[in-house]
Amino acid sequence: SRYDIAGLKADLDGIPLIDEPQVVRKRSRDFFWYSPILNTELADKSADIIACPRDEDEVVRVAAACVKRRIPLTVRAAGTGNYGQAVPLEGGVLLDITALSGIAWQKPGVVRVAAGSRLLDIDMATREAGFELRMHPSTKRSATIGGFVAGGSGGVGSVTYGGLREPGNILAARIVTMEEEPRILELRDDAAQKVNRAYGTTGIITALEMPLAPAWPWIDVIVAFDDYMEAFQAGYAVALADGVVKKLVTPISWPIPATFGALKQHCPEGKSILICMIAEASLGPFKAIIGQRGAVTYEAASEEGPGTVPLYEYTWNHTTLQWLKGDRSITYLQCMFPHDRLLESAAEMIARFPDEVLAHHEFIRFGGRMTASALPILRYSTPERLNEIIALHEQAGVMIANPHVVSLEAGSRHKRADADQLGFKGEVDPLGLLNPGKMASYVATGAV
Numbered sequence: 001s002r003y004d005i006a007g008l009k010a011d012l013d014g015i016p017l018i019d020e021p022q023v024v025r026k027r028s029r030d031f032f033w034y035s036p037i038l039n040t041e042l043a044d045k046s047a048d049i050i051a052c053p054r055d056e057d058e059v060v061r062v063a064a065a066c067v068k069r070r071i072p073l074t075v076r077a078a079g080t081g082n083y084g085q086a087v088p089l090e091g092g093v094l095l096d097i098t099a100l101s102g103i104a105w106q107k108p109g110v111v112r113v114a115a116g117s118r119l120l121d122i123d124m125a126t127r128e129a130g131f132e133l134r135m136h137p138s139t140k141r142s143a144t145i146g147g148f149v150a151g152g153s154g155g156v157g158s159v160t161y162g163g164l165r166e167p168g169n170i171l172a173a174r175i176v177t178m179e180e181e182p183r184i185l186e187l188r189d190d191a192a193q194k195v196n197r198a199y200g201t202t203g204i205i206t207a208l209e210m211p212l213a214p215a216w217p218w219i220d221v222i223v224a225f226d227d228y229m230e231a232f233q234a235g236y237a238v239a240l241a242d243g244v245v246k247k248l249v250t251p252i253s254w255p256i257p258a259t260f261g262a263l264k265q266h267c268p269e270g271k272s273i274l275i276c277m278i279a280e281a282s283l284g285p286f287k288a289i290i291g292q293r294g295a296v297t298y299e300a301a302s303e304e305g306p307g308t309v310p311l312y313e314y315t316w317n318h319t320t321l322q323w324l325k326g327d328r329s330i331t332y333l334q335c336m337f338p339h340d341r342l343l344e345s346a347a348e349m350i351a352r353f354p355d356e357v358l359a360h361h362e363f364i365r366f367g368g369r370m371t372a373s374a375l376p377i378l379r380y381s382t383p384e385r386l387n388e389i390i391a392l393h394e395q396a397g398v399m400i401a402n403p404h405v406v407s408l409e410a411g412s413r414h415k416r417a418d419a420d421q422l423g424f425k426g427e428v429d430p431l432g433l434l435n436p437g438k439m440a441s442y443v444a445t446g447a448v
């Protein structure tokens with residue numbers, strides 16, 4: 001290694017460390033292999049050692065030791081990110097944050113948790129008081145709240161509450177800075193956005209305060225349609241119905257449901273489907289909106305215990321995973337459709353790439369408006385064709401967050417780093433040691 005790992009080990013005496021090369025290499029990976037491009041680019045990246053601090057004091061010790069010895073530090077939680085967010089491009093320390101878990105306190109509508117807490121565990125605890133997280137990624141059963149805030153964007157629940165970016169969806173974040181004498185900062189309200197989707201480049205998050213939603217009894221529903229745009233329009237009508245309490249509205253085009261093994265009997269041959277999570281009390285109004293347009297093929301209370309696969313694990317980026325289980329030749333895109341010509345734009349993209357880009361959409365609120373994001377399945381041929389398809393979407397007004405690149409900038413819809421986050425990084429990680437290479441436009445400001 002190009003770093004003084006022996007010296008670091010001495011500094012971290014008493015903190016659990018893992019340096020078995022096989023384990024370190026394995027944990028240095030995430031779900032970047034969904035991208036054929038990242039799969040090649042990141043294949044041989046690995047940390048030198050894993051540190052597993054058990055509390056915030058130990059996080060501070062790891063940060064201080066890394067700064068002293070100029071060793072990069074990359075935080076890893078459950079490692080379910082899709083763009084190599086948790087892959088240490090320049091080696092060094094992988095900081096496993098998962099021992100920092102548990103609920104600090106909760107009150108009606110708010111919970112404060114340690115950053116390494118699993119999303120499922122948080123919901124199980126808050127549900128006793130009648131609340132749950134406003135939104136979660138489809139990886140809820142394994143992912144952590146810190147990983148979601150630092151590496152994710154939105155998910156199940158975003159049809160009602162929008163993404164993590166919306167004001168009010170992250171109430172506060174507590175971070176440890178990457179300085180010779182690390183500071184502990186509490187970022188509240190707007191300031192909490194400085195760590196949102198920054199891939200852990202702007203501080204090590206140790207705790208989060210998250211807003212909660214009422215925990216309704218959710219009913220999972222599948223409706224089958226002859227035509228995809230009928231499924232889309234019915235979903236749009238449900239999404240727009242403010243009186244219908246919902247958590248998920250996902251139209252999926254045939255032949256994607258053909259890959260949903262366990263759901264086979266509810267996914268008729270040749271039909272596109274609509275997957276929804278609807279509050280039990282709203283089921284009647286929901287069915288009235290669907291009317292004669294489609295046929296309900298499945299209806300049951302949502303379950304997500306350890307042994308049951310919840311219906312949401314067929315939506316968001318789990319749709320890609322279901323397909324990949326039987327065929328590794330496909331990949332995916334991340335799209336955001338224009339709210340003011342939603343139907344036209346969705347139909348236009350389907351017509352433009354028949355059989356090459358297979359549609360499924362996620363209705364979400366964005367800036368107070370209903371729109372749709374999408375993670376379509378893409379039949380992959382070459383990097384050139386992939387980039388051409390991305391460019392054609394952008395020219396047609398569909399924003400793309402490119403999931404085939406490692407930097408925050410290239411992967412954002414705006415192709416640049418958030419100005420607030422870039423400036424903040426200079427204050428909390430002046431040497432650029434946190435997850436180097438991810439905030440590519442950051443230029444280290446120097447002396448500590």
Ligand code: FAD
Pocket residue numbers: 030031074075076077078079080081082085086097115116136137138139142143144145146147148149150151152153154155156198199200201203204205206316317318321435
């Ligand atoms: P990790 O992958 O371990 O880390 C993610 C990023 O956050 C890394 O850059 C890491 O360095 C950083 N990080 C983690 N913890 C901290 C911390 N405490 N302090 C600072 N930085 C930290 N994402 C969505 O947003 N919505 C979805 O619906 C969704 N669906 C998915 C479906 C599949 C099948 C897969 C494989 C991924 C999906 N994702 C989705 C991506 C990912 O699962 C989520 O973003 C998830 O919340 C990441 O959590 P994690 O604990 O696995 O984080």
